[in-house]
Amino acid sequence: MNFYTFKWGTAYGPEYVNRLYGSLLKHYDKPFTLTCYTDDHIGIYDDVIIKDIQDLRPWDTDMVFTFEKLILIEKEESGIWFDLDILIHKNITKVIEEQAVGDFKMIYNHWNDYYTKSVRCCGKCSSCHINSSMVYFNNPEWLTTFTRDNWDKISFTYKSLDKYMFYQHHRTDRLKFWDNTVAHSFNYGDDAGTLSNHVSLFNTSHIKANKLSDIVYELHEAGNEVTKIWKSYD
Amino acid sequence: MIDNLMEYDSVTLVACNERDELIKVLTDFDIKVTAIDYDKKFEDKYVCKDFVFDEVEFGECVVHFNCEKTYPLGKIYKGDMVLIGDDQGHNGDPNPITSVQDLIEQNNITEVFEKQSWHENGVTHYLVWGTNK
Numbered sequence A: 001m002n003f004y005t006f007k008w009g010t011a012y013g014p015e016y017v018n019r020l021y022g023s024l025l026k027h028y029d030k031p032f033t034l035t036c037y038t039d040d041h042i043g044i045y046d047d048v049i050i051k052d053i054q055d056l057r058p059w060d061t062d063m064v065f066t067f068e069k070l071i072l073i074e075k076e077e078s079g080i081w082f083d084l085d086i087l088i089h090k091n092i093t094k095v096i097e098e099q100a101v102g103d104f105k106m107i108y109n110h111w112n113d114y115y116t117k118s119v120r121c122c123g124k125c126s127s128c129h130i131n132s133s134m135v136y137f138n139n140p141e142w143l144t145t146f147t148r149d150n151w152d153k154i155s156f157t158y159k160s161l162d163k164y165m166f167y168q169h170h171r172t173d174r175l176k177f178w179d180n181t182v183a184h185s186f187n188y189g190d191d192a193g194t195l196s197n198h199v200s201l202f203n204t205s206h207i208k209a210n211k212l213s214d215i216v217y218e219l220h221e222a223g224n225e226v227t228k229i230w231k232s233y234d
Numbered sequence B: 001m002i003d004n005l006m007e008y009d010s011v012t013l014v015a016c017n018e019r020d021e022l023i024k025v026l027t028d029f030d031i032k033v034t035a036i037d038y039d040k041k042f043e044d045k046y047v048c049k050d051f052v053f054d055e056v057e058f059g060e061c062v063v064h065f066n067c068e069k070t071y072p073l074g075k076i077y078k079g080d081m082v083l084i085g086d087d088q089g090h091n092g093d094p095n096p097i098t099s100v101q102d103l104i105e106q107n108n109i110t111e112v113f114e115k116q117s118w119h120e121n122g123v124t125h126y127l128v129w130g131t132n133k
Helices: A014-027 A068-075 A093-099 A114-119 A141-157 A161-170 A205-209 A224-232 B020-028 B100-106
Strands: A002-007 A033-038 A049-052 A078-082 A086-088 A104-108 A130-138 A183-185 A199-201 B010-014 B032-036 B061-064 B080-086 B111-120 B123-131
Touching: A002 A014, A002 A068, A014 A033, A014 A086, A014 A224, A068 A130, A068 A141, A086 A224, A130 A161, A130 A183, A130 A199, A141 A161, B010 B020, B020 B032, B080 B100, B100 B111, B100 B123
Parallel strands: A002 A033, A002 A078, A033 A049, A183 A199, B010 B032, B010 B061, B061 B080
Antiparallel strands: A078 A130, A086 A199, A104 A130, B080 B123, B111 B123
């Protein structure tokens, strides 16, 4: 399996990449590669394949939208990408064997409550119930074609990849999801603050982007058990 | 706005939320009204589509009630339109409207029939009725 991740700017250091690699060594039992698209490879293990993040940037823009992921699926055709702010803490071999099928699979935010998922007006374009922290892709032509054909509208309308995917592709039932036992949010839901399922997500970028006041934790500040496991992947 | 719409045989309302009263008034005057909103809560009474990304049919005049929330109508439609937007800057808004000029320029309006702005609860709303034909 080919795994991918992305690191640019200064929010995350090389230890995030190295520990992701370490977690795959521990929790994925089959041959794999990890490729990191980055603007700074210093400090990243030699076993991680390094590629230039600029290869995923055909447009000169500083927008928040992580369109690099969409270019990745055109460039690499098949694999799984992980965001850096996740913690794999349980074996994922079987999960991937059984569920990495079809052409595109994302995480459904099953931890969001009924009100935000079902009642709140979706027309405000502020809800988002899917997550792209762990995505399987296998040449999803429908997605690359739609994105290319509508890029002007997409880049104008959405400030994140997840919102684009939710409002355009979940709305039209094009998306498939990992089942709810694969990933969970460390910051939201009934099992917040624990390490359940196989992969814990620590996404906090939406807090700043949406000026929210939720108390959430990044991976490096989550505390004892998390820190211990995370550092054990060095 | 109702007076403005009386001169059309068909009117399309987009991003319109609840507009039962307006729809009733226009329909009572034999104007064909189509409302389009992608929010599934309207699927029983509206065309449940995203007018920016999906294929939709527009009437003689299109009324856009929330220009701050979408790609400009005038870039995908040619004809008469009533454009309404505000400067609230809600976190889901990609396109806060800060003047009638914003609406005119974004939608390539070539002739303005009417324009106005008003202040309500700390938010300024802008309206332009015009055409980009």
